[in-house]
Structures are given as structure tokens and as C-alpha cells.
Amino acid sequence: MTDAAVPTAVPTAGTDAPGGRWRGLLTSPVGVAASVLLLAVLVLALVGPTVWGARADAVDTSDLLAGPSSAHWAGTDNLGRDILARVLVATRLSVALSLLAITLAVVVGLVLGSLPFLLGGGRLARLVTAGVGVAVAFPGLLLALFFAVVFGVGATGAVLAIGFAGAPVFARLTQTLVAGVAARDYVAAAQVAGVGRLRVLLRHVLPNVAEPLVVNAAIGAGSALLSFSGLSFLGLGVQSPSYDWGRLLFDGIGVIYVNPAAALAPGLAVLLAGLAFNLFGESIAKTLGVPVVAGALRVPTRRSAAPGAAAAPTPAAAPGDDDLVLDVRDLEVSFAGPHGPVRAVRGVSFGVRRGEAVGIVGESGSGKSMTALAVSQLTGDDARVEASRLQVLGADLRAPAGPQVRRLLGTSLAMVFQDPMTSFNPTRRIGRQLAEVATTHLGMGRREALDRAADRLGSVRIDDPQRRVRQHPHEFSGGMRQRAMIGMGLMGQPALVVADEPTTALDVTVQQQVLDLLADVRAADDVALVLISHDVTVVGEVCDRVLVMYAGRVVEDLPASQLSTAAQHPYTRALVAAVPSMDTDLDRPLATIPGRPVDPAHVPDGCAYAARCPLATERCRVEDPELVTSATGGRVACWHAGEPLPATAVPAAEHDTLVEAP
Amino acid sequence: MSALSFDRVTVRYGRVTVVDDVSLTVPDGEVVGLVGESGSGKSTLARAAVGLVAPASGAITLGGEPVPTRGRHRPVQMVFQDPYSSLDPRMSIGEIVAEALPRGGSRAERRAEVARLLELVHLDPTRAGALPARLSGGQRQRVALARALAARPEVVVADEITSALDVSIQGAVLNLVRELQRELGLSMLFISHNLAVVRYVASRVAVMQGGRIVEEGPTAQVLAEPAHDYTRELLAAVPGRNAP
Numbered sequence: 001m002t003d004a005a006v007p008t009a010v011p012t013a014g015t016d017a018p019g020g021r022w023r024g025l026l027t028s029p030v031g032v033a034a035s036v037l038l039l040a041v042l043v044l045a046l047v048g049p050t051v052w053g054a055r056a057d058a059v060d061t062s063d064l065l066a067g068p069s070s071a072h073w074a075g076t077d078n079l080g081r082d083i084l085a086r087v088l089v090a091t092r093l094s095v096a097l098s099l100l101a102i103t104l105a106v107v108v109g110l111v112l113g114s115l116p117f118l119l120g121g122g123r124l125a126r127l128v129t130a131g132v133g134v135a136v137a138f139p140g141l142l143l144a145l146f147f148a149v150v151f152g153v154g155a156t157g158a159v160l161a162i163g164f165a166g167a168p169v170f171a172r173l174t175q176t177l178v179a180g181v182a183a184r185d186y187v188a189a190a191q192v193a194g195v196g197r198l199r200v201l202l203r204h205v206l207p208n209v210a211e212p213l214v215v216n217a218a219i220g221a222g223s224a225l226l227s228f229s230g231l232s233f234l235g236l237g238v239q240s241p242s243y244d245w246g247r248l249l250f251d252g253i254g255v256i257y258v259n260p261a262a263a264l265a266p267g268l269a270v271l272l273a274g275l276a277f278n279l280f281g282e283s284i285a286k287t288l289g290v291p292v293v294a295g296a297l298r299v300p301t302r303r304s305a306a307p308g309a310a311a312a313p314t315p316a317a318a319p320g321d322d323d324l325v326l327d328v329r330d331l332e333v334s335f336a337g338p339h340g341p342v343r344a345v346r347g348v349s350f351g352v353r354r355g356e357a358v359g360i361v362g363e364s365g366s367g368k369s370m371t372a373l374a375v376s377q378l379t380g381d382d383a384r385v386e387a388s389r390l391q392v393l394g395a396d397l398r399a400p401a402g403p404q405v406r407r408l409l410g411t412s413l414a415m416v417f418q419d420p421m422t423s424f425n426p427t428r429r430i431g432r433q434l435a436e437v438a439t440t441h442l443g444m445g446r447r448e449a450l451d452r453a454a455d456r457l458g459s460v461r462i463d464d465p466q467r468r469v470r471q472h473p474h475e476f477s478g479g480m481r482q483r484a485m486i487g488m489g490l491m492g493q494p495a496l497v498v499a500d501e502p503t504t505a506l507d508v509t510v511q512q513q514v515l516d517l518l519a520d521v522r523a524a525d526d527v528a529l530v531l532i533s534h535d536v537t538v539v540g541e542v543c544d545r546v547l548v549m550y551a552g553r554v555v556e557d558l559p560a561s562q563l564s565t566a567a568q569h570p571y572t573r574a575l576v577a578a579v580p581s582m583d584t585d586l587d588r589p590l591a592t593i594p595g596r597p598v599d600p601a602h603v604p605d606g607c608a609y610a611a612r613c614p615l616a617t618e619r620c621r622v623e624d625p626e627l628v629t630s631a632t633g634g635r636v637a638c639w640h641a642g643e644p645l646p647a648t649a650v651p652a653a654e655h656d657t658l659v660e661a662p
Numbered sequence: 663m664s665a666l667s668f669d670r671v672t673v674r675y676g677r678v679t680v681v682d683d684v685s686l687t688v689p690d691g692e693v694v695g696l697v698g699e700s701g702s703g704k705s706t707l708a709r710a711a712v713g714l715v716a717p718a719s720g721a722i723t724l725g726g727e728p729v730p731t732r733g734r735h736r737p738v739q740m741v742f743q744d745p746y747s748s749l750d751p752r753m754s755i756g757e758i759v760a761e762a763l764p765r766g767g768s769r770a771e772r773r774a775e776v777a778r779l780l781e782l783v784h785l786d787p788t789r790a791g792a793l794p795a796r797l798s799g800g801q802r803q804r805v806a807l808a809r810a811l812a813a814r815p816e817v818v819v820a821d822e823i824t825s826a827l828d829v830s831i832q833g834a835v836l837n838l839v840r841e842l843q844r845e846l847g848l849s850m851l852f853i854s855h856n857l858a859v860v861r862y863v864a865s866r867v868a869v870m871q872g873g874r875i876v877e878e879g880p881t882a883q884v885l886a887e888p889a890h891d892y893t894r895e896l897l898a899a900v901p902g903r904n905a906p
Contacts, residue, residue, distance in 0.1 A: 184747050184748075185742040185743075185744060185747045185748035186747065186748050186749055186750040188709075188714055188740075188742065188748075189740070189742060189748050189762075189806070189809065190750075190761065191713075191714065192712045192713070192714065192736060192738075192739060192740050193736060193739070193761060193762035193809070193812075193813050194733060194734040194735065194736040194762075194813070195761060203750075203753075203761075204750050204753075207752050208750070208751070208752060363828045363829075363830050364828055478700075507699035507700055507855055508699075508855050508856065508857070508896060508899040508900065509699060509895055509896060509899045510699070511899065512898070512899035534828055534829055535829055536829070574830070575829065575830060578829050578830050578832070578833045579829050579832075579833075579858075580833070580836065580858045580859055580861070580862045581858050581900075582857070582858050582861060582885070582897075582900055584858065584861075584862055586861075586862060589837040589840070589841075590833035590834075590836055590837050590862070591833060592830070592831075592833040592834040592837065593830040593831075593833075596798045596800075597828075597830075
């Protein structure tokens with residue numbers, strides 16, 4: 001009977017405080033309407049009998065079964081009582097009984113659903129789970145009718161019937177949600193700390209599943225109201241002289257040819273109240289399911305020229321830049337935020353030559369991944385990408401991609417993502433997924449494309465490729481999937497491989513294999529490589545040149561060989577020093593970077609790194625340095641580039657103030 | 663303080679043997695690094711040590727006595743890999759730490775103890791009311807450390823505690839681990855897949871592959887003269903080793 005709504009995501013870490021999320025309910029028109037409607041129903045339930053009680057019970061034998069009139073808007077019943085007043089008075093009983101029933105359903109459901117967790121997953125727990133499963137499979141209304149017979153005809157019986165019939169759905173929902181939260185580390189941590197299971201359930205598990213349960217209870221209340229009216233209408237619910245909407249409907253239906261309003265009025269009441277509960281539930285689900293930021297306006301995706309650059313026709317490549325595979329000038333990527341646009345990338349310019357390997361390093365939120373996604377046109381619908389030049393092999397990516405550009409990107413640009421577990425479609429064979437590139441962009445036949453797929457898997461050192469092309473992604477290990485992903489990029493004739501943290505999810509030994517493979521691919525066909533990583537040592541090992549990004553800008557561009565010896569920017573030097581190597585001095589504390597990365601929504605004036613920089617002066621906090629040619633031939637954006645760092649004072653007992661996140 | 667010993671421990675998930683006849687000792691007051699690839703069974707060994715999974719055979723003892731896995735007294739504590747999932751998003755950091763404190767003591771005493779622990783991990787104790795969402799990854803991991811210390815443990819198991827963090831933050835957490843270990847004389851089982859990190863914090867290192875420990879010894883010796891092929895492979899894979 002209760003249509004369990006799709007459970008909203010279990011709230012995860014990183015969401016805003018709960019109070020703030022509920023407040024969002026009152027910002028959407030539907031939410032406001034539902035809240036007002038529900039409030040009206042509840043107020044009516046409270047005051048109805050007091051205000052209209054006397055009128056509803058006033059028998060008037062001179063005016064039996066009358067039609068609508070100015071005195072009786074919905075007419076009168078067979079004892080001459082005002083039907084509208086009776087409908088209004090019946091609100092209290094109808095709503096109260098439904099709420100009682102749904103409360104019973106939720107409580108029984110919570111207990112049954114939590115039992116498997118409390119029992120710790122033994123045989124008894126499996127028995128409870130199976131029992132609930134069987135009960136869920138039973139049609140709810142049938143169950144209610146069955147219980148109605150068991151508990152006897154009357155209001156009490158109907159409450160018990162609807163309550164118990166609704167319980168299995170809630171038990172199942174609770175079970176699923178509880179199992180999801182129970183797998184989280186904080187539950188394990190509490191158990192390790194010796195907190196008992198009941199206490200863990202009450203303190204950690206239930207509060208974190210409360211939101212989806214509340215949503216479903218609200219929607220369930222609407223369904224309970226309908227069921228209750230149904231039972232009363234069938235004569236199994238409320239009995240005379242008490243009356244609820246179902247009972248009134250039953251009385252009204254008999255005289256429907258004499259006075260249609262007698263049936264329509266209680267019917268309308270059921271409809272409105274049911275709608276109020278359902279809409280209210282749906283709107284909380286919607287409010288809680290969406291991330292906090294998303295209430296804001298969305299800027300449609302636009303790829304456009306930066307102002308001032310529109311006039312210049314874009315030649316295939318400027319003279320002398322013939323071997324530029326990737327040419328990016330003044331790249332800006334921004335998103336709509338609650339307080340105006342958030343600039344994730346703020347004016348990035350760089351070029352990658354044929355066969356060159358360029359690394360992009362930075363902390364989370366530095367804009368390095370956004371830069372890569374903008375190049376491969378994968379930023380998503382809510383991003384706004386602007387640049388004065390954005391070219392891959394001479395093709396302008398700022399205009400909407402025509403079939404030729406798509407084909408060019410499909411065959412000459414390869415992308416490798418961080419998580420090899422999610423970058424393949426789990427339901428399709430690896431070979432088919434690779435072959436798709438060839439059939440779509442190279443016009444190959446199916447047979448030919450599959451052969452090429454097997455050949456490419458072999459080239460990324462996957463053993464027995466003929467057998468492997470027929471396997472599904474889950475039969476591949478993480479490292480093999482990442483190699484297959486690279487193999488997919490090699491289906492065409494790639495000129496550029498963009499790899500976004502390709503080894504972060506992999507083990508060190510596998511990481512090495514993938515890095516070696518990327519190096520081989522690059523050497524074999526003179527392929528250019530853009531490698532994005534937070535680990536400066538990985539980038540330094542594979543790349544010729546390194547771009548260091550901070551707060552959406554390139555702060556240094558230098559040859560990889562100079563990373564540990566001649567880095568100019570204090571941030572680059574700090575990044576290099578922070579990674580322990582096999583030669584780190586064991587007797588000294590590791591170098592750290594104090595403070596935390598800049599939030600893209602709140603970039604300070606001046607140099608964004610100033611707050612964490614040991615060399616920062618007043619000028620750094622006011623004026624943002626340009627990226628200019630440095631003393632060592634690279635590019636650097638720092639007023640104090642290359643100045644010696646002060647002796648590292650280790651802030652031994654210094655407190656880390658908990659900075660308020662915006 | 664006393665030594666944590668695994669004696670011929672085997673753990674199975676269904677029919678799959680994840681930890682296969684492992685014997686390992688974490689000596690009193692020392693840090694033992696445990697390295698190996700994912701799926702080698704190192705995290706399962708850690709979970710067995712704190713009673714989150716039950717070994718199929720073998721014994722896990724602390725100072726000769728079986729490690730208690732029921733009741734309030736839990737002398738072996740654990741810090742988890744992902745600080746974004748190991749803190750309850752609905753509890754303040756003060757409550758999170760307080761929950762692991764041993765029972766007893768007045769409200770004021772408990773509050774003072776929470777403040778002391780937060781101070782120990784270099785967090786501002788006046789902000790004990792903050793929710794985890796307000797904290798950076800490194801700060802969260804420090805709260806997790808404070809929680810582990812709140813239970814007055816004799817041994818702390820740290821399962822990949824820096825691998826979910828940015829390199830810039832990793833250093834601060836590693837410094838803290840070393841500092842705490844020295845100040846409190848803790849014994850630690852420090853799990854990581856990064857040999858450079860293990861080298862920095864551990865005095866002994868054990869290498870795990872396919873559920874078995876293939877090599878074990880003083881860190882300096884194992885890293886300088888690896889005896890097993892897999893150890894050599896791990897060493898060769900440390901990034902930056904073959905940099906130009």
C-alpha cells in the first residue's frame with residue numbers, strides 16, 4: 001500500500017548541517033504549496049470538531065437529503081445534518097487514524113529493519129531478513145483486509161491492519177538503509193571503541209538514515225489515508241455513529257443520484273489531504289536529495305571566445321607552431337555558485353608539442369582536472385568554458401563540435417580517467433567497447449574492429465588478448481582495466497593522451513606498469529601526453545615539463561629535471577619537499593605546507609598562495625603576480641621567485657585553527 | 663604496554679582465504695610497517711586485530727592474553743583509511759572523541775580529557791563543537807587519531823591513514839604519528855602501500871603478498887637488502903627512484 005519512494009541518498013560527510021538542508025524546503029514553489037496545504041489540513045483536524053461540531057450533529061428532520069443550498073453548501077444527509085460540516089469535522093478522525101496507522105507501520109518497520117544489525121548478521125538475522133522479504137511480496141491491501149478480519153471490524157482493527165500491512169515496506173527500507181550506513185567506517189570505529197550495538201544503532205546508524213525514512217513516512221501517511229478511507233468505505237473501518245471521510249463517502253454514494261455533492265465533498269477531502277501528504281513527502285525528498293549549492297541558477301554550457309579575441313580569425317596554427325598538438329590560451333572554467341560564479345580555472349595558457357609530456361600538479365581544488373576536462377570537452381553541462389584559443393591539432397574546440405571535429409577528437413585524443421572501475425560499461429564486453437571507437441570514427445566493420453581491439457589490448461601488454469576481448473570489465477583487475485583504457489585510446493591514431501590521475505587508485509607496483517606503458521606509447525608514436533597528478537614525484541618521473549597549478553592558475557612552468565633543484569616558486573618547492581622519498585632524513589620532521597588550499601569560491605586578492613607562503617610580503621597580499629619568464633628559463637608567477645626560503649621553523653605545538661568552510 | 667602478536671592467524675571470507683597462516687609481532691613501543699598491494703590481506707589482518715572480523719584459526723594476543731573484542735575495554739584501537747567516512751557527519755568532533763573515552767568521570771573531567779586529546783593532535787580544543795564537514799581531510803584524520811587515543815590504547819593500528827590525503831597534508835599527519843608514538847611510547851601496526859612512508863615511521867617492516875607475510879625485519883635492513891622478489895619489485899616501484 002505504501003509506495004516506498006526511491007530512498008534518497010544516505011547523507012554523506014561533506015553535506016551541510018542538517019538544519020540548513022531542511023530550510024531549503026521553503027524555497028521551491030511546490031514545497032511551499034505542499035507545506036501550506038498540509039498545515040491547513042492539520043489545523044482543520046485540530047479545530048474542526050470544536051468549530052463545526054454542533055452544526056454537524058444538528059438533526060433537522062424538515063430538511064432531509066437536500067441538495068446544495070446557501071444554508072447547506074453540500075446539502076444534507078438522511079437525518080438533515082449539514083454534509084460540509086460533517087466533512088470538516090471528519091478531518092480529525094481521518095487524519096488522526098492515518099497518522100496512528102503510519103506511526104505503527106514505521107515503528108514496527110524500524111524494529112524489524114534494525115533487528116538484523118542488532119543481531120550481528122547471524123542465522124537469526126538472515127531469518128528476519130527473509131521473513132520481511134516474504135511479507136513485502138504480499139499485496140498490501142490484501143494484507144490489510146486479512147488483518148481487518150483478524151482484528152475485528154472497527155477503527156482499532158483498521159489501524160492495526162493498515163499499520164501492520166505497511167510495516168514490511170518500512171522494514172525493508174530500514175534494512176537497506178541501515179546496511180548502507182553500517183558499512184561505513186564510523187560504525188566500525190564505534191565498535192572498535194567498545195560501544196554496544198544498540199547504542200551504535202541509536203547514535204550512529206538511525207540518525208543517519210532518518211531523512212529518507214521521514215520522507216517515506218510522509219508519503220506513507222498519504223497512502224494510509226487512502227487505505228483507511230477505502231476500508232471505511234467498504235464498511236471495515238470506522239463504524240457509526242463515528243464517521244470519517246470513508247464512512248461519509250459510503251453514506252454519500254447511496255444518494256449520489258439525489259445529491260452528488262454528498263459523495264463529492266468527502267471524496268475531494270480525501271484527495272486534497274492525500275495530495276498534501278504526498279506532495280510534502282516528495283518535496284522533502286527533493287530538497288534533501290539535491291546538494292546544497294544546486295538551488296542556485298545554472299549557467300548553460302557555453303564555449304565562447306574570451307572578449308577581445310573574437311576578431312582574430314583562428315588559423316590552423318600560428319607560423320612556427322606547426323607541431324603544437326594542444327594550444328590553450330587564457331582558459332577560464334567557471335560554475336554557477338550560490339554567491340555568483342565560481343572560477344575553477346582562472347586564465348591558464350600552455351601548449352603541448354608533438355611527442356612532449358607535460359605534467360600538471362596541484363592539490364585538490366587547484367583546477368588541474370578542470371583544465372584537462374575542458375581540453376577533452378567533458379566539463380559537464382553546468383560549466384562555462386572560455387578561452388581566447390583552445391585548439392587540438394588545429395581544430396577550434398570553442399565552436400560547437402561538428403562531425404569532423406568529433407571524429408578528430410575520437411581518433412586523435414585519448415582520455416584516461418582516475419577510476420578504472422567506473423570508466424567501462426560493466427554490462428558490455430571489453431572488446432565491443434574498444435571496437436566502438438573504430439566502427440564509429442574509422443568506419444571499420446565489426447570483425448575488423450574486434451581484431452584491432454585484440455591487437456590493441458596486446459599492445460598494452462594484456463596477455464591472451466583474443467580471450468580477453470570477450471570478457472567483461474569485472475573480469476579485469478584494476479591495473480588491467482587502466483591498461484585497457486589506454487588501449488581504447490590507441491584504437492585510433494592518437495596524437496594526444498590526457499591522463500587524469502591515472503594511477504591514484506592503483507597499487508604502487510601496478511602504478512609503475514601503467515606509467516611505463518604511458519611512456520612507451522609516447523615514445524613509439526611520438527604521442528603528446530598531458531599527465532595530471534597530485535603527486536609531484538610521479539609527474540617528475542614521466543614528464544618533460546611540469547605545470548604547477550594553484551587556485552585555478554599556473555604558478556610555475558618548469559622542466560621536470562629542475563623540480564627538485566631549481567624550482568622558483570615557493571609553492572613548487574613546498575610540494576616537492578612534502579613528499580617523503582627513500583632518501584628523506586629520518587631524524588627531521590617532514591616539511592609541511594601550513595593552512596589549507598584556497599576555496600575556488602573565495603579566492604583572495606593578490607597572490608592566492610600568500611596566506612601559506614613563508615616569503616609573502618605586503619605586496620603579495622595586494623597584487624597578483626603575472627606568469628612571466630623566470631631566471632631559469634621557465635615561467636613563474638611570484639614576486640619573490642627563487643628567493644631562499646627561511647629556515648623551516650617547525651611549528652611544533654602550534655594549533656591548527658579550524659577554518660570555517662564557507 | 664605489551665606486544666601485539668598474531669600467531670598463525672588465518673581469515674576466510676566464505677571460501678576465500680584472505681589471510682593465510684600469518685605470524686607477526688608488534689613489539690612493545692615499536693612501529694611495524696605492513697606493506698603489500700590491495701587484496702594482499704593487510705587490511706583484513708588489521709580488522710582482525712581489533713575484532714571487526716573473526717579469524718578462522720590462530721590467535722591474536724596482547725601481552726600473552728587474547729585481545730578483548732567485547733565490552734568497553736579495547737586496548738587495541740584503529741585509525742581508518744578514509745577520514746571522510748570514519749567520522750559520523752552528525753556528531754561534533756568533541757562528541758566523536760568523547761564517545762571513545764573509558765566510562766566514568768564527571769562531565770567536566772571528560773570535557774577536559776577531550777580538550778587534552780584535541781590539543782595532543784594539534785587541533786584547537788575550543789572548537790570541539792565543530793562538525794566534521796567543517797574540517798579538511800588532514801584535520802579529520804587528526805580527529806580520528808584523537809578518538810583512537812581516547813580509548814587509552816596499548817596498540818594503535820593505522821590502516822593507510824595518509825593515502826586518502828593530498829601529499830601536502832600527508833606530511834603533517836606523518837609528523838604527528840611519529841611525535842605521538844615517541845611521546846606516548848605507543849606500539850603501532852602501520853599499514854601502507856608506500857615504502858617511502860613506511861620507511862619514515864616504522865622501525866620494522868613486514869611485506870605481505872597473497873595473504874602471507876613474505877618478508878619481515880628491521881626497516882633499514884629490508885629496504886637495503888631485500889630478500890624476497892616481491893620486496894624488490896615494491897622498492898623498484900617507489901616513484902622518483904628512477905627519475906632522471
